[in-house]
Amino acid sequence: MAKEPVRVLVTGAAGQIGYALVPMIARGIMLGADQPVILHMLDIPFAAEALNGVKMELIDAAFPLLKGVVATTDAVEGCTGVNVAVMVGGFPRKEGMERKDVMSKNVSIYKSQAAALEKHAAPNCKVLVVANPANTNALILKEFAPSIPEKNITCLTRLDHNRALGQISERLSVPVSDVKNVIIWGNHSSTQYPDVNHAKVQTSSGEKPVRELVKNDEWLNGEFITTVQQRGAAIIKARKLSSALSAASSACDHIRDWVLGTPEGTFVSMGVYSDGSYNVPSGLIYSFPVTCRNGEWDIVQGLPIDEVSRKKMDLTAEELKEEKDLAYSCLS
Numbered sequence: 001m002a003k004e005p006v007r008v009l010v011t012g013a014a015g016q017i018g019y020a021l022v023p024m025i026a027r028g029i030m031l032g033a034d035q036p037v038i039l040h041m042l043d044i045p046f047a048a049e050a051l052n053g054v055k056m057e058l059i060d061a062a063f064p065l066l067k068g069v070v071a072t073t074d075a076v077e078g079c080t081g082v083n084v085a086v087m088v089g090g091f092p093r094k095e096g097m098e099r100k101d102v103m104s105k106n107v108s109i110y111k112s113q114a115a116a117l118e119k120h121a122a123p124n125c126k127v128l129v130v131a132n133p134a135n136t137n138a139l140i141l142k143e144f145a146p147s148i149p150e151k152n153i154t155c156l157t158r159l160d161h162n163r164a165l166g167q168i169s170e171r172l173s174v175p176v177s178d179v180k181n182v183i184i185w186g187n188h189s190s191t192q193y194p195d196v197n198h199a200k201v202q203t204s205s206g207e208k209p210v211r212e213l214v215k216n217d218e219w220l221n222g223e224f225i226t227t228v229q230q231r232g233a234a235i236i237k238a239r240k241l242s243s244a245l246s247a248a249s250s251a252c253d254h255i256r257d258w259v260l261g262t263p264e265g266t267f268v269s270m271g272v273y274s275d276g277s278y279n280v281p282s283g284l285i286y287s288f289p290v291t292c293r294n295g296e297w298d299i300v301q302g303l304p305i306d307e308v309s310r311k312k313m314d315l316t317a318e319e320l321k322e323e324k325d326l327a328y329s330c331l332s
Helices: 016-026 045-060 075-079 099-120 134-144 158-172 210-214 217-221 223-229 231-239 245-260 307-331
Strands: 006-011 037-042 066-072 084-087 126-129 153-155 183-185 193-195 200-203 206-209 268-273 285-293 296-299
Touching: 006 016, 006 075, 016 037, 016 045, 016 245, 037 045, 037 075, 045 066, 066 075, 075 099, 084 099, 084 245, 099 134, 099 307, 126 134, 126 245, 134 153, 134 268, 134 285, 134 307, 153 285, 158 183, 158 193, 158 210, 158 223, 158 245, 158 268, 183 307, 193 223, 193 307, 200 210, 206 210, 210 217, 217 223, 223 231, 245 268, 245 285, 268 296, 285 307
Parallel strands: 006 037, 006 084, 037 066, 084 126, 126 153
Antiparallel strands: 153 268, 183 193, 183 285, 200 206, 268 285, 285 296
């Protein structure tokens, strides 16, 4: 029996990331090669013409799994019946803008989109926030969509996770598929902590710890961390545009693992609502190592945390608390 189509919303769909993401979803990269989809693409009125162009291209590509396309500037129409929502649309920081100005714009965007999802999305809709500040945008969305279970509201740190895998793979000249269990702790910002203390590499003689194979703690504790933290800025410098295809691909990885499950013995990084694990303050959307099965994620428990890691984990939590306070001050 053919599966029922899943409705997937992409906001900001006419933008760079959206343009890279929608064909991946239509090809089955996000939900599997046997899962039909109906794409809901939402953008602002200014982008309506470009959005229609993307719809034309989706039709022209004749994707076998794509069973329908909704392209709209109306949030209610965009959110109606969606099972998965990928929130790419947001207000980017422009030169000369204060953090509070950007935060205030995004708070109002995420407050109104939360209301539309709350009223019109399918029950048990899974939400992934990509637009920055991703963790805090997700927190605002959670606040204003109380009927969506808190476990269903996440933000993207899989891009940072994949960047960390990529750096280790390049350093060791091994396929990236042989590296696993790096962790991104905290905020999707330059305070995030890319942690390799639990990471492993598949070798001809079994799995080996990354630290043992790299044999260079100075690099792992220094340049590796800053490269991952600042990779987004490096890409802007090189492309004159921000990361789009890697962000889109990582969003697919995030949803696919969440829906279809992580491989046995592998964990991934997701920004999720903190329950106080690892002494991270509850009430923040914070990136943790998780495993997924049956459409649910669980934080990996019991990993030993050294003193250096503890400091870095606390630092990024501190930034998230400041962002949260700033966001709430924009609400009042």
